[in-house]
Amino acid sequence: MKTGIVIKAYSGFYYVKDDEQGGIYECRLRGRFKKKKKRAIPGDRVGFQDLGSGLGVIEEIFERKTLLTRPTVANVEQVIITFAAKDPDLHYKLLDQFLIMAEAAKLQIVICLNKIDLVDEEVARKMLKLYEEIGYKTLYCSAKTKVGIEDLRETLKDKISVFAGASGVGKSALLNAVQPGLKLATGEISEKIRRGTHTTRHVELLQLKDGGMVADTPGFSFFDLEFLSSEELPYLFPEMVDYIGQCRFQDCIHDHEPGCVIKEMVENGKIAKSRYENYVTFLHEIQEKEKQERGY
Numbered sequence: 001m002k003t004g005i006v007i008k009a010y011s012g013f014y015y016v017k018d019d020e021q022g023g024i025y026e027c028r029l030r031g032r033f034k035k036k037k038k039r040a041i042p043g044d045r046v047g048f049q050d051l052g053s054g055l056g057v058i059e060e061i062f063e064r065k066t067l068l069t070r071p072t073v074a075n076v077e078q079v080i081i082t083f084a085a086k087d088p089d090l091h092y093k094l095l096d097q098f099l100i101m102a103e104a105a106k107l108q109i110v111i112c113l114n115k116i117d118l119v120d121e122e123v124a125r126k127m128l129k130l131y132e133e134i135g136y137k138t139l140y141c142s143a144k145t146k147v148g149i150e151d152l153r154e155t156l157k158d159k160i161s162v163f164a165g166a167s168g169v170g171k172s173a174l175l176n177a178v179q180p181g182l183k184l185a186t187g188e189i190s191e192k193i194r195r196g197t198h199t200t201r202h203v204e205l206l207q208l209k210d211g212g213m214v215a216d217t218p219g220f221s222f223f224d225l226e227f228l229s230s231e232e233l234p235y236l237f238p239e240m241v242d243y244i245g246q247c248r249f250q251d252c253i254h255d256h257e258p259g260c261v262i263k264e265m266v267e268n269g270k271i272a273k274s275r276y277e278n279y280v281t282f283l284h285e286i287q288e289k290e291k292q293e294r295g296y
């Protein structure tokens, strides 16, 4: 049996990239999966039988390491959270929201600041300084002048990545700078798919020349607070994690409680006020939702 990765799933067809030769097989699922209502999704690692002429049958779907929804893709390892230095302005609350969702999804995180050609370099470097201090990996890029593109290419190498970021920050432009014509390279598969009738947007994993894959959906919208609980929220802020459990009250949620060590750290500057304020905002949103779920 061969092994590979599903790069696209489309109305019962699964396009699987063979691990050994890298060829693409058009596969069907073995019938027993359908009985169990189990489907393969892009990113799934599978075992399949080679039927010849580029056709195959998926016999096994291996356990997923990560799972993102909207759109659905398995085994993503890394997210490139992209913002622009200008046009549009860096929206820090949105950045924090992306970060906690990526933390919750257990992805490796890279914060990429694009369009640095529009501001002084010194100004650009300061914009993510706080996040570097927390320990996040950062990239400073310009899809226009190609500054930092080599670093981005290196970051994407040999990993399955997705880009996340608001509209207009330059995600497509960055991908295109990393590998011009990336989307065209998949024309062969699109051709087969065009025979179908569906027009729904399906995520596809694009292959990078240097190794690695990137989802072709630049505007990933898997960031939704509704799946988080108030208890887990503090764990999604790396700079808070070390202090959890040290507050006066065991069940301290680091909001209004007295003797809160996290608040103390905000007072003495060890935790950034902006981050803490966003923490509290998210906390209240989640608590509001939890209240509604409990019905009062």
Ligand SMILES: Nc1nc2c(ncn2[C@@H]2O[C@H](COP(=O)(O)OP(=O)(O)OP(=O)(O)O)[C@@H](O)[C@H]2O)c(=O)[nH]1
Pocket: 114, 115, 116, 117, 118, 141, 142, 143, 144, 145, 165, 166, 167, 168, 169, 170, 171, 172, 173, 174, 218, 219
């Ligand atoms: N000055 C400058 N402009 C850029 C840069 N990167 C992208 N742009 C411009 O910003 C605009 C948006 O770029 P896109 O790549 O379409 O942005 P996107 O994030 O993919 O946007 P959506 O597809 O809407 O999610 C375009 O007009 C680009 O030419 C950059 O590094 N510098």
Ligand SMILES: [Zn+2]
Pocket: 247, 252, 253, 254, 255, 257, 259, 260, 261, 262, 263
């Ligand atoms: Zn506390």
